[in-house]
Amino acid sequence: MEKMLFKRIDVPNAADITVAEKHGAYSQVGKAFGIKPEDLVNEVKRSGLRGRGGAGFPAGLKWELCARVPGDVKYLLCNADEGEPGTFKDRFILEQDPHLLIEGMIIAGHAIGAQQGYIYLRAEYPKAAGILEKAIEQAYAKGFLGKNILGKGVKFDLSVHGGAGAYICGEETALIESLEGKRGQPRSRPPFPASSGAWRKPTVINNVETLANIPFIVALGAETYAKIGEESAPGPKLFAVSGAVNNPGGFELPMGTTLREIIYTHAGGIKDGKQLKAVIPGGASTPMLTADHLDVKADFNSLMAAGSMLGSGAVIVMDDTACMVNVTAVLIRFFEHESCGKCTPCREGTGWLYKVYRRILSGEGKPDDVDLLLSICESIRGKCFCPLGEGAIQPVLSSIAHFRSDYEQCVNGRGCGREEQCRKVLH
Ligand SMILES: Cc1cc2nc3c(=O)[nH]c(=O)nc-3n(C[C@H](O)[C@H](O)[C@H](O)COP(=O)(O)O)c2cc1C
Structure with a gap:
């Protein structure tokens, strides 16, 4: 598949607008402005694009729900919190x-009727903050942002908002x-943000x-775009591969590429x-799978x-x-730390889970502890x-389901020879 989202990734200095424009940036803005907003929304609906932040909600449907609400003031927010381990x-x-x-946001703003956008950026990405600020400044200077974009009477302002350094702020x-x-805590829904x-x-x-997919949907048209990847979820997909592989990194592949191909062909297979x-396929809150699942798309x-x-x-x-008790303890420590405290089951429950993991890792686990974790x-x-x-319990449930013997080895009092690793987790 020819690269789309990573098309300019190897172009030196592509964050500079002159370079980016030479390689096609902003080429779809004029075309998109020539399309009526409701037709743009329909185009995104027909493309089948589903949200890449985790839940996979159809993007066009979300846009339509917002676009249909009467009112002149609407907002477009980009979730750049990227907090999932x-x-x-x-x-x-x-x-x-x-x-x-930025190009995707200009087009999205036009489609939903938003004149103001914010990029909510992960606090731990200070480098990206500077790059984005500069890129936005350049886009204003070239007339791609502001009161009268490309002289077409379209208004869209954009700024970066620094995140709060909390995982929950990605919700x-x-x-x-x-x-x-x-304070970054979730609201009850409904009403939904749309x-x-x-x-x-x-x-x-x-x-x-x-x-980032939006300019390509405009360029290719919904029908052509929908042929990429999977029928149920078209388009390219970015995978971030980490852990025990020879070639960790980011890969743009068609949606529906198998785990085997991602891990063995692109990430170079298992180290040493x-x-x-x-394998955890989608970040810390997604259930672990095993070697038996490598052919899953x-x-x-x-x-x-x-x-x-x-x-x-x-x-x-x-x-x-790897000891899966150890791995899961690290993940639970994260969730316990990041639970926002608003609701009791999450605040107390993640704390209890971590307490039991600490007990097991310190060598004082009891045979009943595995069932205690499940309860x-x-x-x-x-x-x-x-x-x-709900995400926090996934590593616990899946590691016990697939690797219960790792737990039993830890709680049988005989030790497993990997205690050194466990002590590192405890501190
Ligand atoms: C605890 C938690 C953390 C989240 N963190 C992120 C995040 O860092 N980035 C993101 O895009 N979505 C994150 N999400 C999902 C968002 O709530 C939301 O579904 C997403 O921004 C919608 O965009 P999309 O439809 O384009 O995927 C998180 C959800 C939860 C429950």
Whole structure:
């Protein structure tokens, strides 16, 4: 597949507007402005584009819901919080091709009737912040942003809003609260942001990668775009591969590429001639899979059918020397730290889980602890205010389902010889 989202990724200095324009940036803005907003929304609907931030919600439908709400003030938010452990795919666009995102946002703003956009940027991406600020300044100077874009009477202002350094602020309603200057905690839904979002105005919030697809949908037309990837989820997909592989990094591949191809062909296979033990296909909150699942296609429906999720496309690979209790403890420590505290099952439950993992890793685990972990998960499942708690239990449930023997080895009092690794997790 010819690269689209990573088309300019190897072009030196593509973050500079002159270079980016030479390689096609902003070429679709004029075409998009010649299309009526409702037709643009329909084009995105027909393209089949599904959100790349994790949930896979149809982008065109979200846009339509917002566009249909009466009112002159609407907002377009780009979710660049990229906080899911293992995820670093958006970073490539933010740092190396910011004009692709800006172009996508200009077109999206026109389609939904938003004249103001914000890029909510992960606090831990200071490099991207400087690059984006400069790219936005250049886009204003060239007339791609502002009151009268390309002299066509279209207005769109854009700015970067620094994130709060919290995982929860990637959740769309917590992001909105944080953008408004409040503590980043989720809102109850409904109302959904499309009807009542930032400052209670109709708001579309899309992931960086989702918005980066928009210029290509305009360029190719919905029919041609829809032929890329999977019928149920067309388009290219960015995968961020990390862990025990020879060639970790970001890869643009057609949606539906198998885990085997991602890991063995593109990420160079398992390091040091070892075997794959486990793979987390979509970031820390997606259930772990095993070597038996390598032929599963990485797309929303196929991974769901295999018992996991595409999530953000962050593929984390563990080799056969990994202890899955240890790995899961690290993930639970993250969720316990990042639980926002708004709802009890998540706040207390993730704390309890981590307490039990600490006990097991310190060598004081009891045989009943595995069932105790499962029962804590049951106290969290389906009872949380937002999906953070639900995500937190996935590594626990899936690691016990697939690797219960690792747990039993830890709690039988005989030790496994990997205690050194465990002590590192405890500190
Ligand atoms: C705890 C939590 C963290 C999230 N973090 C991110 C994130 O960092 N980036 C992102 O795009 N979506 C994140 N999401 C998903 C967003 O809530 C939302 O679904 C997404 O921004 C919608 O954009 P999309 O439809 O283009 O995918 C997160 C969700 C949850 C529950």
